[in-house]
Amino acid sequence: MANSEQHRPEIVVGLVATPPDYPAQVVARLAVELAALLAERVDPDVRWIVRAGWGEVAPRRDGGVEALLDDLARRRADAGWDVAICLTDLPLHTERVPLVAQTSVRRRVAMVSLPALGLRQLRALRAAVPGLVGRLLTDTSEERVPPAGRAPAELTGQIAAIHRVVGEADAGELGYVASRLAGRVRLLIGMVRANRPGRALLGLSKLLAGAFATAAFALTTNTIWEMGVALGGLRLTVIMLLGLTALVTWLIIAHDLWEKPDRDTPAELARLFNLGTILTLTLAAAASYVVLFAGTTLAAALLIDTSVLEQDLQRPVDLTDYLTLAWIISSLATVGGTIGSGLEDEDTVRAAAYGYHPEPGGWRDEKDT
Structure with a gap:
């Protein structure tokens, strides 16, 4: 058995995350199971070795996918890998449609754009990466690397995000692209997924504290009670939307989150x-509003006795009145909490900007998985 193991051909697959932020988390999870997936779906007679590593913290934006593949090819050659796959959170396009994946047999590398996969990215990668590796090995002409035992299945039938294949099949330069409409929607959803709105929500603790303080003060003002009852649902909705818009706008301006086109x-x-930044902040702001609304409703029910509210409004009250009261107070408190958002930690808020990638804590040594 040991002698048989020694005679099995060995192929080293490099799995690179660039930038080493969200893509590095995906690489870490995929690397654990990739060797088994390659044995199952590409060639069981090969000894697969997977090496996981980091790519550039700020990958080049101006060169598109070609610059990314060139950098990956140099990394593959320097490390002595047979093939290399790059996972990136850069949204890429070709022929004005989202690019999901790209292979280059000449460079023996391929890349996958994580946001183009939509929400269920790891599941899609389990099908995509073995298929890309198999395609690279099947099309290569270098005898040192044995070709795959069987041709890889067409990715267009396995991955919902891939609509069609473009490029020069004979040259091994293939691009797997999404559909024009559904692909753009999936790309935006994937960008928000990669940007992790939950991280932005947790980072807005000072905003919530300021909003709760404003709401507590407003609960003691009977003018607010009367205003909430007098305003209809349409006006309350407009006030809520204006408050959330003001919050998102203030966060972008105060923390310089707006990406400006330039040479790079x-x-x-x-x-x-x-x-992507706007959608991420909007989701975080909406979640903050829901938390604020729930807390304000509970506080109103505990602090404002029904008889006191009835005396002020001069009519019987029910749960709807408390919800309406919490609605108007939460909307006004959101505007007040916007001031507190300017006091948030700069790095915490800037993490919500899609183009921002913090420096990693240290360069991780590549390892066998």
């Missing part, structure tokens, strides 16, 4: 980054 960042990429 094309206008289309800057627009995508800004849209």
Whole structure:
């Protein structure tokens, strides 16, 4: 058995995360099971070795996928890997549609754009990465690397995000692209997923504290009670939306989260980054509003006796009145909490910007998985 193991051909697959933020977490999870997946779906007679590592903290934006593949090819050659796959959170396009994956047999590398996969990224990667590795090994002409035992299945049938294949099949330069409409929607959802709105929500603790303080003060003012009852649902909705819009706008301006097109960042990429940032902050702000609304409703029920509210409004009250009261107070408190958002830790808030990637704590040694 040991002698048989020694005679099995060995293929080293490099799995690179760039930038080493969210993609590094995905790489760490995929690397654990990739060797088994390659044995199952590409060639069981090969001894697969997976090496996981980090790529550039700030990958080049101006060169698109070609610059990414060139950097990956140099990394593969320096490390002595047979093939390399890069997972990135950069939203990439080709022919004005989202690019999901790209292979380059000449460079023996491939890349996958995580946001183009949508929400269920790890599940899609389990099908995509073995298929890409198999394609690279099947099409390569270098005898040192044995070809895959069987041709890889077409990724278009396995991954919902991939709509069609473009490029030069004979040259081994293939791009797997999404559909024009559904692909753009999936790309935006994937960008928000990669940007982790929960992290932005947890980072807005001072905002919530300021909003709760404003809400507590407003609960003691009977003018607010009367205003909440007098305003209809439409006006309350407008006030709520204005408060949330003011909060998101203030966060972007106060912490300089707006991405501006320049020599290194094309206008289309800057627009995508800004849209991802807006959607992330909007989700975080909406979640903060829900927490504030629930807390205000509970506080109103505990602090304002029904008889006191009835005396002020001069009519019987029920749960709807308390919810309406919490609604108007939460909307006004959101505006008050916006001031507190300017006191948040700069790095914490900037993490909500899609184009921002903090320096990692230390360069992790590549390891066999």
